Amino acid sequence: MTEPLKRVCVIGWPIGHSRSPVIHTHWLEVHGLEGLYSRMAVPEHEIDAFLQGLERHGYCGANVTIPHKEAAYKNAARRTGTAQTLGVANTLWFEDGELWADNTDGYGFLANLDAGAPGWDQNPETALVLGAGGASRAIVHGLIGRGYKSVCVANRSLDKAEALREQFGENVLPISWDARHSVLPSASLLVNTTSLGMKDQPDLEFDLSEASDGLVVTDIVYAPLRTRLLDEAAAKGLRTVDGLGMLLHQAVPGFERWFGVRPEVTDTLRQLVLKDMGLGT
Numbered sequence: 001m002t003e004p005l006k007r008v009c010v011i012g013w014p015i016g017h018s019r020s021p022v023i024h025t026h027w028l029e030v031h032g033l034e035g036l037y038s039r040m041a042v043p044e045h046e047i048d049a050f051l052q053g054l055e056r057h058g059y060c061g062a063n064v065t066i067p068h069k070e071a072a073y074k075n076a077a078r079r080t081g082t083a084q085t086l087g088v089a090n091t092l093w094f095e096d097g098e099l100w101a102d103n104t105d106g107y108g109f110l111a112n113l114d115a116g117a118p119g120w121d122q123n124p125e126t127a128l129v130l131g132a133g134g135a136s137r138a139i140v141h142g143l144i145g146r147g148y149k150s151v152c153v154a155n156r157s158l159d160k161a162e163a164l165r166e167q168f169g170e171n172v173l174p175i176s177w178d179a180r181h182s183v184l185p186s187a188s189l190l191v192n193t194t195s196l197g198m199k200d201q202p203d204l205e206f207d208l209s210e211a212s213d214g215l216v217v218t219d220i221v222y223a224p225l226r227t228r229l230l231d232e233a234a235a236k237g238l239r240t241v242d243g244l245g246m247l248l249h250q251a252v253p254g255f256e257r258w259f260g261v262r263p264e265v266t267d268t269l270r271q272l273v274l275k276d277m278g279l280g281t
Protein backbone atom coordinates (compact mmCIF):
# COMPACT_ATOMS: atom_id res chain seq x y z
CA MET A 1 0.00 0.00 0.00
CA THR A 2 1.31 3.45 -0.81
CA GLU A 3 1.50 6.02 1.96
CA PRO A 4 -0.91 8.96 1.64
CA LEU A 5 0.73 12.14 0.32
CA LYS A 6 2.04 14.26 3.19
CA ARG A 7 0.53 17.72 3.12
CA VAL A 8 1.74 20.75 5.07
CA CYS A 9 0.63 24.39 4.85
CA VAL A 10 1.70 27.80 6.04
CA ILE A 11 -1.18 29.62 7.68
CA GLY A 12 -1.50 33.39 7.95
CA TRP A 13 -3.71 36.34 7.05
CA PRO A 14 -2.68 37.56 4.55
CA ILE A 15 -0.34 34.81 3.35
CA GLY A 16 0.49 35.63 -0.27
CA HIS A 17 3.90 37.08 0.68
CA SER A 18 5.13 33.92 2.44
CA ARG A 19 8.33 32.40 1.01
CA SER A 20 7.89 29.15 2.96
CA PRO A 21 6.43 27.17 0.00
CA VAL A 22 9.56 27.94 -2.06
CA ILE A 23 11.81 26.72 0.76
CA HIS A 24 9.98 23.48 1.55
CA THR A 25 9.20 22.60 -2.07
CA HIS A 26 12.91 22.93 -2.86
CA TRP A 27 13.83 20.60 0.01
CA LEU A 28 11.18 18.06 -1.08
CA GLU A 29 12.77 18.05 -4.55
CA VAL A 30 16.33 17.83 -3.24
CA HIS A 31 15.44 14.79 -1.12
CA GLY A 32 13.20 13.17 -3.74
CA LEU A 33 10.27 13.14 -1.33
CA GLU A 34 6.58 13.10 -2.18
CA GLY A 35 4.78 15.91 -0.39
CA LEU A 36 2.86 19.11 -0.82
CA TYR A 37 3.46 22.44 0.92
CA SER A 38 0.90 25.17 0.27
CA ARG A 39 -0.27 28.57 1.50
CA MET A 40 -3.47 28.80 3.50
CA ALA A 41 -5.15 32.16 4.11
CA VAL A 42 -7.25 31.87 7.26
CA PRO A 43 -9.02 34.91 8.77
CA GLU A 44 -8.92 35.49 12.49
CA HIS A 45 -12.45 34.32 13.21
CA GLU A 46 -11.75 30.94 11.56
CA ILE A 47 -8.31 30.15 12.93
CA ASP A 48 -9.31 28.12 16.01
CA ALA A 49 -11.66 25.88 14.00
CA PHE A 50 -9.06 25.49 11.25
CA LEU A 51 -6.32 24.42 13.64
CA GLN A 52 -8.62 22.05 15.50
CA GLY A 53 -9.49 20.43 12.18
CA LEU A 54 -5.92 20.41 10.81
CA GLU A 55 -5.60 16.62 10.69
CA ARG A 56 -9.13 16.21 9.35
CA HIS A 57 -8.27 18.62 6.53
CA GLY A 58 -5.45 16.23 5.60
CA TYR A 59 -2.43 18.08 7.00
CA CYS A 60 0.39 16.41 8.92
CA GLY A 61 1.60 19.79 10.15
CA ALA A 62 1.85 23.49 9.48
CA ASN A 63 3.85 26.66 9.79
CA VAL A 64 1.99 29.55 11.31
CA THR A 65 2.72 33.22 10.79
CA ILE A 66 1.24 36.63 11.59
CA PRO A 67 -1.35 37.07 13.07
CA HIS A 68 -1.91 33.46 14.21
CA LYS A 69 1.20 32.54 16.23
CA GLU A 70 -0.67 32.87 19.52
CA ALA A 71 -3.59 30.79 18.25
CA ALA A 72 -1.12 28.11 17.14
CA TYR A 73 0.27 28.01 20.65
CA LYS A 74 -3.16 27.89 22.30
CA ASN A 75 -4.65 25.21 20.06
CA ALA A 76 -1.76 22.76 20.49
CA ALA A 77 -2.12 19.93 22.98
CA ARG A 78 1.65 19.77 23.65
CA ARG A 79 4.41 22.38 23.42
CA THR A 80 8.19 22.39 23.42
CA GLY A 81 9.93 24.24 26.26
CA THR A 82 10.79 27.12 23.92
CA ALA A 83 7.18 27.52 22.75
CA GLN A 84 6.08 27.32 26.39
CA THR A 85 8.45 30.14 27.34
CA LEU A 86 7.51 32.38 24.42
CA GLY A 87 3.75 31.73 24.41
CA VAL A 88 3.67 31.81 20.60
CA ALA A 89 4.35 29.08 18.04
CA ASN A 90 5.27 28.94 14.35
CA THR A 91 5.60 25.17 13.78
CA LEU A 92 2.94 22.48 14.32
CA TRP A 93 3.06 18.71 13.84
CA PHE A 94 1.33 15.57 15.05
CA GLU A 95 2.96 13.05 17.34
CA ASP A 96 1.05 10.05 18.72
CA GLY A 97 -2.16 11.71 17.60
CA GLU A 98 -1.49 14.94 19.49
CA LEU A 99 -0.84 18.37 18.03
CA TRP A 100 2.59 19.71 19.07
CA ALA A 101 3.80 23.30 18.85
CA ASP A 102 7.33 24.73 18.67
CA ASN A 103 8.77 28.17 18.14
CA THR A 104 11.80 28.02 15.83
CA ASP A 105 12.48 31.77 15.41
CA GLY A 106 15.23 31.82 18.05
CA TYR A 107 16.75 28.65 16.60
CA GLY A 108 16.74 30.25 13.13
CA PHE A 109 18.42 33.37 14.46
CA LEU A 110 21.20 31.44 16.21
CA ALA A 111 21.76 28.99 13.35
CA ASN A 112 22.06 31.90 10.92
CA LEU A 113 24.83 33.45 13.01
CA ASP A 114 26.54 30.06 13.44
CA ALA A 115 26.63 29.71 9.66
CA GLY A 116 27.41 33.33 8.77
CA ALA A 117 29.84 34.31 11.55
CA PRO A 118 31.37 31.15 13.02
CA GLY A 119 32.65 31.70 16.56
CA TRP A 120 30.39 34.74 17.06
CA ASP A 121 29.42 33.47 20.55
CA GLN A 122 32.92 32.52 21.69
CA ASN A 123 32.89 35.19 24.36
CA PRO A 124 29.21 35.60 25.30
CA GLU A 125 29.45 38.67 27.51
CA THR A 126 27.40 41.57 26.09
CA ALA A 127 24.89 41.68 23.23
CA LEU A 128 23.02 44.80 22.17
CA VAL A 129 19.52 44.13 20.83
CA LEU A 130 17.56 46.97 19.22
CA GLY A 131 13.80 46.48 19.56
CA ALA A 132 11.61 44.61 22.03
CA GLY A 133 8.76 43.21 19.90
CA GLY A 134 7.85 39.60 19.13
CA ALA A 135 11.02 38.77 17.19
CA SER A 136 13.17 40.33 19.89
CA ARG A 137 11.67 38.09 22.58
CA ALA A 138 12.63 34.93 20.70
CA ILE A 139 16.12 36.33 20.04
CA VAL A 140 16.71 37.49 23.63
CA HIS A 141 15.65 34.03 24.84
CA GLY A 142 18.05 32.44 22.34
CA LEU A 143 20.97 34.66 23.38
CA ILE A 144 20.45 33.91 27.06
CA GLY A 145 20.38 30.22 26.12
CA ARG A 146 23.80 30.68 24.46
CA GLY A 147 25.16 32.04 27.73
CA TYR A 148 25.18 35.82 27.15
CA LYS A 149 25.63 37.49 30.52
CA SER A 150 24.20 40.87 29.50
CA VAL A 151 21.58 41.17 26.81
CA CYS A 152 21.02 44.93 26.56
CA VAL A 153 17.68 45.73 24.97
CA ALA A 154 17.15 49.26 23.64
CA ASN A 155 13.59 50.08 22.68
CA ARG A 156 11.57 53.17 21.82
CA SER A 157 8.94 52.08 24.37
CA LEU A 158 11.08 51.30 27.41
CA ASP A 159 8.28 49.38 29.15
CA LYS A 160 8.54 46.58 26.55
CA ALA A 161 12.25 46.18 27.24
CA GLU A 162 11.46 46.15 30.96
CA ALA A 163 8.87 43.42 30.38
CA LEU A 164 11.62 41.29 28.81
CA ARG A 165 13.71 41.69 31.95
CA GLU A 166 10.72 40.69 34.05
CA GLN A 167 10.28 37.55 31.98
CA PHE A 168 13.89 36.51 31.42
CA GLY A 169 15.58 37.91 34.51
CA GLU A 170 18.58 40.04 35.34
CA ASN A 171 20.63 39.08 32.27
CA VAL A 172 18.35 41.45 30.35
CA LEU A 173 19.28 45.14 30.71
CA PRO A 174 16.64 47.56 29.40
CA ILE A 175 17.99 50.74 27.79
CA SER A 176 16.12 53.79 26.55
CA TRP A 177 16.17 54.39 22.79
CA ASP A 178 18.16 57.60 23.20
CA ALA A 179 20.86 55.70 25.12
CA ARG A 180 21.08 52.90 22.54
CA HIS A 181 24.75 53.59 21.75
CA SER A 182 25.87 53.53 25.37
CA VAL A 183 26.90 49.87 25.63
CA LEU A 184 28.23 49.55 22.08
CA PRO A 185 31.95 49.63 23.05
CA SER A 186 31.56 46.52 25.21
CA ALA A 187 29.20 44.60 22.90
CA SER A 188 30.36 41.66 20.77
CA LEU A 189 27.01 41.40 18.97
CA LEU A 190 24.59 44.03 17.64
CA VAL A 191 21.16 42.93 16.43
CA ASN A 192 18.48 45.04 14.79
CA THR A 193 15.05 43.52 15.46
CA THR A 194 13.08 46.72 14.80
CA SER A 195 11.22 47.34 11.57
CA LEU A 196 13.55 50.26 10.81
CA GLY A 197 15.44 49.67 7.57
CA MET A 198 12.69 47.51 6.10
CA LYS A 199 11.44 48.40 2.61
CA ASP A 200 9.09 51.42 2.86
CA GLN A 201 10.22 52.14 6.45
CA PRO A 202 12.70 54.78 7.60
CA ASP A 203 16.34 53.68 7.88
CA LEU A 204 17.76 52.72 11.24
CA GLU A 205 20.16 55.41 12.34
CA PHE A 206 22.92 53.86 14.34
CA ASP A 207 26.37 55.29 14.89
CA LEU A 208 28.98 52.52 14.83
CA SER A 209 31.99 54.73 15.57
CA GLU A 210 32.43 53.28 19.10
CA ALA A 211 32.16 49.64 17.98
CA SER A 212 34.90 47.21 18.97
CA ASP A 213 36.82 45.49 16.15
CA GLY A 214 35.29 42.11 16.94
CA LEU A 215 31.67 43.30 16.78
CA VAL A 216 29.34 41.08 14.72
CA VAL A 217 26.36 42.98 13.28
CA THR A 218 23.15 41.31 12.16
CA ASP A 219 19.76 42.56 11.02
CA ILE A 220 16.57 40.52 10.95
CA VAL A 221 15.31 42.71 8.11
CA TYR A 222 15.89 40.85 4.82
CA ALA A 223 14.11 43.10 2.33
CA PRO A 224 16.31 44.87 1.44
CA LEU A 225 18.95 42.23 1.97
CA ARG A 226 21.69 44.75 2.67
CA THR A 227 20.32 47.33 5.08
CA ARG A 228 22.06 50.61 5.80
CA LEU A 229 23.17 49.16 9.16
CA LEU A 230 24.86 46.18 7.48
CA ASP A 231 26.46 48.36 4.79
CA GLU A 232 27.89 50.77 7.35
CA ALA A 233 29.18 47.91 9.49
CA ALA A 234 30.81 46.19 6.52
CA ALA A 235 32.40 49.49 5.47
CA LYS A 236 34.06 49.59 8.90
CA GLY A 237 35.41 46.08 8.37
CA LEU A 238 33.01 44.45 10.85
CA ARG A 239 31.54 40.99 10.27
CA THR A 240 27.91 41.18 9.13
CA VAL A 241 25.13 38.60 8.72
CA ASP A 242 21.96 39.43 6.77
CA GLY A 243 18.47 38.43 7.87
CA LEU A 244 17.55 36.06 5.06
CA GLY A 245 19.34 33.14 6.71
CA MET A 246 17.11 33.41 9.80
CA LEU A 247 14.07 32.87 7.58
CA LEU A 248 15.72 29.84 5.94
CA HIS A 249 17.08 28.25 9.12
CA GLN A 250 13.84 28.63 11.10
CA ALA A 251 12.23 26.33 8.51
CA VAL A 252 14.64 23.43 9.15
CA PRO A 253 13.11 21.87 12.31
CA GLY A 254 9.59 21.79 10.81
CA PHE A 255 10.71 20.02 7.65
CA GLU A 256 12.55 17.44 9.73
CA ARG A 257 9.46 16.80 11.90
CA TRP A 258 7.11 16.39 8.94
CA PHE A 259 9.31 14.56 6.45
CA GLY A 260 11.92 12.83 8.65
CA VAL A 261 14.98 14.35 6.94
CA ARG A 262 17.04 17.27 8.24
CA PRO A 263 17.42 19.63 5.27
CA GLU A 264 20.33 21.97 4.59
CA VAL A 265 20.35 25.70 4.05
CA THR A 266 22.44 26.09 0.90
CA ASP A 267 23.38 28.93 -1.41
CA THR A 268 21.12 27.39 -4.07
CA LEU A 269 18.15 27.75 -1.69
CA ARG A 270 19.15 31.31 -0.84
CA GLN A 271 19.29 32.25 -4.52
CA LEU A 272 15.90 30.62 -5.17
CA VAL A 273 14.25 32.61 -2.38
CA LEU A 274 15.94 35.85 -3.46
CA LYS A 275 14.66 35.27 -7.00
CA ASP A 276 11.16 34.66 -5.63
CA MET A 277 11.41 37.96 -3.79
CA GLY A 278 12.41 39.71 -7.00
CA LEU A 279 15.93 40.25 -5.62
CA GLY A 280 17.65 37.52 -7.63
CA THR A 281 20.91 38.08 -9.43
Ligand code: ATR
Pocket residue numbers: 130131132133134135136155156157160193194195196
Ligand atom coordinates in the same frame (compact mmCIF):
# COMPACT_ATOMS: atom_id res chain seq x y z
P1 ATR B 1 8.22 41.91 15.32
O1 ATR B 1 7.21 40.82 15.58
O2 ATR B 1 8.83 41.85 13.93
O3 ATR B 1 9.25 42.02 16.39
P2 ATR B 1 6.80 44.15 16.47
O4 ATR B 1 6.44 43.25 17.60
O5 ATR B 1 5.75 45.03 15.87
O6 ATR B 1 7.38 43.29 15.26
O7 ATR B 1 8.07 45.04 16.92
C1 ATR B 1 8.56 46.09 16.15
C2 ATR B 1 9.77 46.73 16.87
O8 ATR B 1 10.25 47.81 16.06
C3 ATR B 1 9.42 47.33 18.25
O9 ATR B 1 10.53 47.18 19.10
C4 ATR B 1 9.18 48.79 17.89
O10 ATR B 1 9.35 49.68 18.97
P3 ATR B 1 8.11 49.99 19.99
O11 ATR B 1 8.03 48.81 20.90
O12 ATR B 1 8.49 51.23 20.68
O13 ATR B 1 6.89 50.14 19.10
C5 ATR B 1 10.28 49.01 16.88
N1 ATR B 1 10.03 50.20 16.04
C6 ATR B 1 9.11 50.32 15.06
N2 ATR B 1 9.17 51.57 14.53
C7 ATR B 1 10.16 52.24 15.19
C8 ATR B 1 10.73 53.56 15.12
N3 ATR B 1 10.28 54.45 14.24
N4 ATR B 1 11.73 53.88 15.98
C9 ATR B 1 12.20 53.00 16.87
N5 ATR B 1 11.71 51.72 16.99
C10 ATR B 1 10.71 51.35 16.17
